[in-house]
Amino acid sequence: MNTAYEKMINDLAPKQFSWKGNIWVAFLVLVILAGMYSYVQQLKSGLVITGMRDYALWGIYISNFVFFVAVSLVGSLITAILRLSGVHWSTPLTRISEIIAVAAIIMAGITIIIDMGRPDRMLNLFLHGRLQSPILWDVIVITTYLVISLLLLYYPLLPDFSILKKHPNHTGRLDKWYDRLSLNWSGNEKQVRIHAISLQALSIMIIPVAFAIHTVTAWLFETTYRPGWDSTNFGPYFIAGAFVAGSGAVVVVMFVLRKLYNLEDYITDDHFDKMGKVLVLLCLVYLYFNINEYLIPTYKSTEEEAVHLQSLFKGQYAGLFWTVIIGGLILPVIILLFPKGRKPLPLFMVALAVVLGAWWKRYLIVIPTLSHPFLPIEGVPEAWRHYSPTWMEWTITAATLASALLIITLLVRFLPIIPIHETAEERGLIEDQSINQSL
Amino acid sequence: MKLILRISALMLLLTPAFGQANKIKARVSVQYNKIMNQESFIRIEAKYKSENGIEPATQVEFRVYQRIAEDSLLHLGTIATNHSGIAKFPLANHKDSTTSLSGNFSFVVKIENDPKFSDAETELTISDANLVARLETVDSTNQITATLTDASGQPVAGQSLRVQLQRMFGPLSIGEESYETDENGTITVPIEEPMPGINGVLTFEVVLNESDEYGTVKAIIDAPIGLPVGDHSNFDKRTMWSPPSKTPYYLLIFPNLIILGVWVPILMLIINLFRISRAKTDL
Numbered sequence: 001m002n003t004a005y006e007k008m009i010n011d012l013a014p015k016q017f018s019w020k021g022n023i024w025v026a027f028l029v030l031v032i033l034a035g036m037y038s039y040v041q042q043l044k045s046g047l048v049i050t051g052m053r054d055y056a057l058w059g060i061y062i063s064n065f066v067f068f069v070a071v072s073l074v075g076s077l078i079t080a081i082l083r084l085s086g087v088h089w090s091t092p093l094t095r096i097s098e099i100i101a102v103a104a105i106i107m108a109g110i111t112i113i114i115d116m117g118r119p120d121r122m123l124n125l126f127l128h129g130r131l132q133s134p135i136l137w138d139v140i141v142i143t144t145y146l147v148i149s150l151l152l153l154y155y156p157l158l159p160d161f162s163i164l165k166k167h168p169n170h171t172g173r174l175d176k177w178y179d180r181l182s183l184n185w186s187g188n189e190k191q192v193r194i195h196a197i198s199l200q201a202l203s204i205m206i207i208p209v210a211f212a213i214h215t216v217t218a219w220l221f222e223t224t225y226r227p228g229w230d231s232t233n234f235g236p237y238f239i240a241g242a243f244v245a246g247s248g249a250v251v252v253v254m255f256v257l258r259k260l261y262n263l264e265d266y267i268t269d270d271h272f273d274k275m276g277k278v279l280v281l282l283c284l285v286y287l288y289f290n291i292n293e294y295l296i297p298t299y300k301s302t303e304e305e306a307v308h309l310q311s312l313f314k315g316q317y318a319g320l321f322w323t324v325i326i327g328g329l330i331l332p333v334i335i336l337l338f339p340k341g342r343k344p345l346p347l348f349m350v351a352l353a354v355v356l357g358a359w360w361k362r363y364l365i366v367i368p369t370l371s372h373p374f375l376p377i378e379g380v381p382e383a384w385r386h387y388s389p390t391w392m393e394w395t396i397t398a399a400t401l402a403s404a405l406l407i408i409t410l411l412v413r414f415l416p417i418i419p420i421h422e423t424a425e426e427r428g429l430i431e432d433q434s435i436n437q438s439l
Numbered sequence: 440m441k442l443i444l445r446i447s448a449l450m451l452l453l454t455p456a457f458g459q460a461n462k463i464k465a466r467v468s469v470q471y472n473k474i475m476n477q478e479s480f481i482r483i484e485a486k487y488k489s490e491n492g493i494e495p496a497t498q499v500e501f502r503v504y505q506r507i508a509e510d511s512l513l514h515l516g517t518i519a520t521n522h523s524g525i526a527k528f529p530l531a532n533h534k535d536s537t538t539s540l541s542g543n544f545s546f547v548v549k550i551e552n553d554p555k556f557s558d559a560e561t562e563l564t565i566s567d568a569n570l571v572a573r574l575e576t577v578d579s580t581n582q583i584t585a586t587l588t589d590a591s592g593q594p595v596a597g598q599s600l601r602v603q604l605q606r607m608f609g610p611l612s613i614g615e616e617s618y619e620t621d622e623n624g625t626i627t628v629p630i631e632e633p634m635p636g637i638n639g640v641l642t643f644e645v646v647l648n649e650s651d652e653y654g655t656v657k658a659i660i661d662a663p664i665g666l667p668v669g670d671h672s673n674f675d676k677r678t679m680w681s682p683p684s685k686t687p688y689y690l691l692i693f694p695n696l697i698i699l700g701v702w703v704p705i706l707m708l709i710i711n712l713f714r715i716s717r718a719k720t721d722l
Contacts, residue, residue: 184715
């Protein structure tokens with residue numbers, strides 16, 4: 001057996017958690033348990049435990065949902081778009097982006113259920129759902145995207161599972177699972193042909209579905225006639241923002257995993273440099289859409305839009321708005337334009353700011369608009385005029401974020417972080433199929 | 440001991456007085472309303488002065504009496520004001536035994552022992568009147584003719600009557616602001632402009648409004664002289680706001696085609712996993 005190939009398998013095979021990993025998992029479980037306690041209270045008492053009322057009827061649950069949908073789009077960008085474009089440098093990042101996409105889309109679906117005051121009525125959505133409603137479109141497209149994302153994660157894993165089941169450094173229990181999950185992969189001609197066609201089909205299919213998922217999410221807002229949402233720009237604006245958030249998330253995760261698993265030979269400084277360039281391009285595109293989204297309504301300044309925009313630019317939300325725009329978009333662009341800014345550590349910090357900015361940007365899209373309806377707020381208690389999330393809402397939201405991180409953590413524990421077979425092929429370590437079969 | 444008994448007795452006497460003193464004084468207005476051939480009722484409106492200005496007195500219970508003699512009241516019933524501070528007390532057969540020869544009758548409306556408002560009493564004396572409206576056509580011109588008579592059937596002259604047309608958001612005045620009855624107690628108002636009505640029917644009202652002597656008296660007539668308006672309701676049509684059973688066809692066809700277009704390949708991709716599994720020995 002090729003020693004370089006053997007070393008690569010040793011480097012990339014899933015490894016048990018260190019004490020740091022165990023503490024990290026315990027921390028995530030604690031956050032999830034706290035969120036579950038709050039959710040039980042919500043099930044008992046209803047949405048009254050949240051800060052949502054008649055006017056601010058969507059709160060951080062929905063902004064968090066939009067964030068998850070946004071992050072999930074990265075699977076289509078890194079895996080599908082770059083794969084179809086013939087870009088090979090992104091191969092070590094495909095598994096990470098697919099794992100992030102799966103975790104995010106699972107949690108997006110769960111977050112929507114959390115936002116329902118009566119989750120036991122979920123079935124009614126299917127029994128009595130109206131095809132006229134964008135809500136039903138969203139349910140259909142999220143389910144579709146989840147299935148395609150799972151397939152896109154699973155298909156490239158088949159050869160890797162086959163490699164792992166024969167890898168001598170594993171416990172018997174995991175090997176059995178890898179054996180079952182490899183679906184008898186031997187790398188023969190027929191399997192390779194079906195695999196290649198399927199992967200190609202998945203890569204093509206996921207792009208329109210990914211665009212649809214976030215466009216439909218944007219339509220949920222656009223079709224609701226409110227200041228700040230009454231825009232035909234929302235579909236591409238959301239997709240551009242989603243690619244920014246997803247790419248930022250990939251950079252953060254790849255930096256952490258490279259450090260923890262010593263993957264410097266596989267995720268190189270060049271990968272960070274290229275991801276930095278991708279991120280700066282995406283940030284610039286998103287900035288362009290932001291200018292469109294805010295400049296034209298400001299220029300027109302119809303009465304209700306003006307009130308809404310003033311609250312963002314100078315009023316109640318100004319601090320948050322400018323922090324997000326400058327700290328989460330403009331400064332990252334400036335920093336990433338310089339090669340030193342695209343080094344691993346600076347890029348990691350910039351990506352962290354981008355991801356945090358992306359979460360709060362969704363908050364700014366959802367909440368201020370609901371606080372400024374077209375008709376004046378009358379005849380309601382003072383507390384209903386403003387939205388402020390309760391600690392229970394924060395706990396539940398933190399639990400959904402922790403759940404997404406836990407899914408990523410567990411998948412990283414049991415799956416190869418970097419595609420072994422594909423990387424070996426690209427590095428010329430597998431010259432022909434017979435080498436793979438001999439393993 | 441005597442002193443204690445005297446103080447206790449004094450307190451008992453003063454308690455209701457102190458209770459009344461702490462209560463709010465309500466401003467009550469009462470109107471008599473009669474809609475010919477339909478109903479008669481007393482409209483009671485109660486307000487009070489608060490720190491924020493004049494506000495409606497809600498959930499105040501009024502006892503309604505009819506005066507049947509100088510010192511004798513007949514209790515007709517009780518009614519509470521709604522969230523706007525208004526109550527509508529229906530009258531039935533109140534004239535059978537209690538109306539005086541001149542056709543006058545009196546009602547007394549009282550607030551008694553209300554927890555928030557002090558006791559109050561308002562008396563309303565009115566004379567019965569009848570208003571008859573009819574549609575006539577003279578020289579191809581439609582006109583509304585209405586006659587106001589008192590309880591003895593004598594015409595009432597010099598009263599202002601208003602003619603209006605019922606519309607969805609309120610009455611539409613016809614002709615001048617009001618018309619004064621002549622010596623025959625009659626007004627005549629031409630209907631010159633063609634107006635639309637459902638199935639061509641226009642509902643006119645002739646109103647004697649808030650008269651001190653007769654209260655409010657209204658006569659309503661349906662006149663088939665309007666321009667017919669068709670029913671444009673799309674309740675039974677397939678629209679974006681209709682129930683699932685009435686989804687527009689294009690929304691049934693195209694999204695389902697898209698769903699099929701995506702899910703059939705997905706199913707094939709899942710089947711491909713089985714094909715890969717079965718192809719382990721095919722070289």
